[in-house]
Amino acid sequence: MSTETSNLHINPQRLLEHINELAEIGKIGTTGVRRLAHSKDDLKALALVEQWMKDANLYTRIDEVGNLIGRLEGEDPSQPILMLGSHIDSQPYGGRYDGTIGVLGAIELVQSLIEEGHTFKRTIEIVSFSDEEGSRFNKGIFGSRGLVGELENNELERKDEDGISRREALKSMGLDPEKVHDAAYDSDRLFAFLEMHIEQGPVLENEEAAVGIVTGISGPLWLTVTYKGFAGHAGSVPMHLRQDAFLGASEATKALHTIVQKRQPASTVGTVGHVKVFPNSRNIIPEEVSFTIDLRDIDLERRNECERELRIELEKIASNHNLELDIHEDTNSEPRYCADWIQNIMINQAEHLKIKTTELMSGPFHDAMPLSKVCDYGMIFVRCKDGISHNPLEYSSEQDIIEGTNFYYHTVKNILTEYSH
């Protein structure tokens, strides 16, 4: 680790013990974790984290959407809050670092600040956000959307695979689902939000940097495209008479790839990830094919250009192969940029600590995304092995987590001293 000992202000043993102890709850195999939102294991983990918050001398509460909030009251309660946080729920076959290092790292750094005798004018809150992953009810960042007042109307009616609704799941936590909207903060209560998270991608490893400074979260455009042709016997219909919907889908996939490839090395990425073929039979020409398109970029104008080009290509392919075309827009989120002033503080702190960092954008979204709509935000990424995440094989080294958390400590301390008057 390149951090000099004199600059190490967190307690590495305590942090690593907490990470390991939490990983025992909902453990699968030797390294994996399964803590579905609002499940027994999720609640057990939440109770443990709440105890650690109390040990750190934070005042704790669970809000109306199930967020666990630990608060260190500032000397001047009129100043808007500096919020830190992430999540401890996981994918069904998830890893032990996704989200958890952001929650446990925040507790560690605040506890270290308290133990060193620092006092601050500004109040700090650490949030362990409820249901970030969204795998149980097929809709994520629930707690962070609740905190900024962005829940949808049918949110409580969503059901998991066992037919249990979000409403029932919240009730089983002892919460009153009728009050979910009370969790929302007025935007003037929040000063800024910071989140540390594993990268979930390969960039930091490639750059040989333990820590990354995030520039923003790219917004996904999700389309479902359907080509409709005509089914026929694979042995008898001559090639020039076919209306093969799968041919359309495969050319569309290639077209998307070409359009995105032209923009490299920019941050544009495009994926066809889910395909439905009808009738999906070995000896029938495919009649109807629906496929998803996931197009992302930190630069919205560039993403829009790609979308325009893609739509033209999709039309051309349809007419070349005599297919009907339908395009449905499922999601269209704008990129959210991290605040320049927070990125600058991070750059300065990295210089001060003499650690190598790299600037990068986030492809996945995080709890920081909803928070970005009500206050400035910044994110720190920690390198993870082979970019693997949402998988029991997910791994970040102890050194990288310590380096990331110590960097987080210095960033927060700097914000609290420079930006509280």
Ligand SMILES: [Zn+2]
């Ligand atoms: Zn996560």
